[in-house]
Amino acid sequence: MLNMSLHVGSTHTPEAVLFWAMAPLAVLAAVGMLLVKKAVHSALLLAWVMITLAIFYIAQDALFLGIVQVVVYTGAVMMLFLFILMLVGVDSSDSLVENIKGQRPAAILAALGFGGLLTSLIGRAVTHTDAVGLSLVNTNGNVQTIAQSLFTQYVWAFEVISALLITAALGAMVLAHSERKHASQRQLSVDRFRQASLGATAGLPASGVYARHNAVDVPALLPDGTPALTSISPTLEARGDIIASEPFTLAATEEEED
Amino acid sequence: MDISNYIYLSAILFTIGAIGVVVRRNAIVVFMCVELMLNAANLAFVTFSRINGNIDGQIASFFTMVVAACEVVVGLAIIVTMYRSRRSASVDDASLLKR
Numbered sequence: 001m002l003n004m005s006l007h008v009g010s011t012h013t014p015e016a017v018l019f020w021a022m023a024p025l026a027v028l029a030a031v032g033m034l035l036v037k038k039a040v041h042s043a044l045l046l047a048w049v050m051i052t053l054a055i056f057y058i059a060q061d062a063l064f065l066g067i068v069q070v071v072v073y074t075g076a077v078m079m080l081f082l083f084i085l086m087l088v089g090v091d092s093s094d095s096l097v098e099n100i101k102g103q104r105p106a107a108i109l110a111a112l113g114f115g116g117l118l119t120s121l122i123g124r125a126v127t128h129t130d131a132v133g134l135s136l137v138n139t140n141g142n143v144q145t146i147a148q149s150l151f152t153q154y155v156w157a158f159e160v161i162s163a164l165l166i167t168a169a170l171g172a173m174v175l176a177h178s179e180r181k182h183a184s185q186r187q188l189s190v191d192r193f194r195q196a197s198l199g200a201t202a203g204l205p206a207s208g209v210y211a212r213h214n215a216v217d218v219p220a221l222l223p224d225g226t227p228a229l230t231s232i233s234p235t236l237e238a239r240g241d242i243i244a245s246e247p248f249t250l251a252a253t254e255e256e257e258d
Numbered sequence: 259m260d261i262s263n264y265i266y267l268s269a270i271l272f273t274i275g276a277i278g279v280v281v282r283r284n285a286i287v288v289f290m291c292v293e294l295m296l297n298a299a300n301l302a303f304v305t306f307s308r309i310n311g312n313i314d315g316q317i318a319s320f321f322t323m324v325v326a327a328c329e330v331v332v333g334l335a336i337i338v339t340m341y342r343s344r345r346s347a348s349v350d351d352a353s354l355l356k357r
Contacts, residue, residue: 016259023267030274030294039286046290049271053297056264062304062316065323069300072323077293077330084334085286088341107280115273122269126262132311146320149313154321161324168328175335178342 015059026052043081050074061134063142205231217242264305271298285337285347289330296326 029045029052036042050073058066138145150158183191192201205220205228219242220231232242271294278291300319307315341347 019259019263023263026267027270027274030271033287033290033294034274034278034281039284039290042287042290046294049294050297053301056267056301057304060264060304060308062307062319065300065304065316065319068320068323072327073293073297077327080330080334081286081290084338087338088286088347104281108277111273111277111280114276115269118269118273119266122262122265126260126265131261131309134308134311134313137311137313142316145313146316149317150320154317157321161321164328165324168331172331172335175332175339 018055018059022052022055039085040082043078043085046081047074047078050078061138061142064146200230261305261309265302268298268302268305271295271301283348283350285340285349286334288349289333289337292333293326293330296322 026049029048033042033045033049036045050069054066054069054074057063057069134142140148195201205222217232217236219227219229222228229237236242275291275293275295275298278294279288282288282291300322303315303319303322305315307313307319337347
């Protein structure tokens with residue numbers, strides 16, 4: 001008869017303590033990820049689950065993967081997630097409106113059924129004989145063993161996956177790139193001369209120029225001595241932070257012609 | 259403790275991730291749940307590698323990590339593009355094909 005069962009061994013006590021301390025926390029964090037409202041909290045809980053898994057990898061003689069898990073997942077991937085969260089808006093919490101009626105309970109029921117099936121399947125598949133363990137494989141060191149396998153047996157897959165990485169980077173650039181319609185310098189200057197009045201063609205007057213006070217909240221004086229209100233930032237004007245310009249107005253002088 | 263407990267943990271995490279994918283509406287949270295499922299699969303790979311005394315499981319896990327990184331990059335770019343055109347990261351809003 002065909003024996004399809006898994007041969008599973010048991011571990012030493014420190015690892016059991018580690019497992020029973022960390023695994024419930026990981027499951028709690030994963031459940032919390034589903035329940036919390038804010039996406040940022042979800043991201044932090046997921047980061048915790050990933051760190052827990054990294055510890056489990058190291059406990060299971062997969063030192064290299066444990067380090068990679070911390071560097072790639074909790075470092076790069078979660079960083080990217082948080083970056084996008086900040087870009088898209090931290091407050092983008094879930095809507096509670098159900099578009100499909102009864103979708104949520106049905107989905108949870110189906111997923112729980114799936115989980116039960118998976119668990120019972122594992123329960124039926126495992127037999128309690130000793131695991132082989134990786135101590136023999138890892139005699140030259142875990143990293144060396146992985147490198148040897150990666151660059152001999154799996155070298156083709158390794159090359160293909162590097163092509164995949166480059167394609168993904170290019171795809172992200174294409175997707176995230178957006179054409180902005182910036183008017184060129186030439187277009188801006190043409191527009192300036194074609195506007196209704198040529199008064200501001202050379203730019204708006206600067207505040208405080210020719211005035212008695214050289215300050216941003218004092219309007220410039222025009223050649224005839226009247227204040228030029230366009231020289232003051234509209235923001236200051238809206239706030240009412242302008243000093244009344246009347247006192248600074250020059251007295252009109254009589255010009256005499258020879 | 260049985261080593262199979264790691265596989266049970268992996269199955270539980272995978273199921274939680276699956277629930278999250280179908281229940282949550284925020285595209286980014288859905289994406290994080292996909293990451294959780296991938297991580298759970300990785301844990302199973304590493305555990306099988308230990309059970310069988312074979313490094314191949316760790317190699318598979320390594321490749322999964324690379325593919326997950328690619329997937330995150332492209333997926334988040336899609337989410338950003340979606341957000342730019344719709345001003346929302348909810349998966350319910352992207353239903354233009356429905357009508």
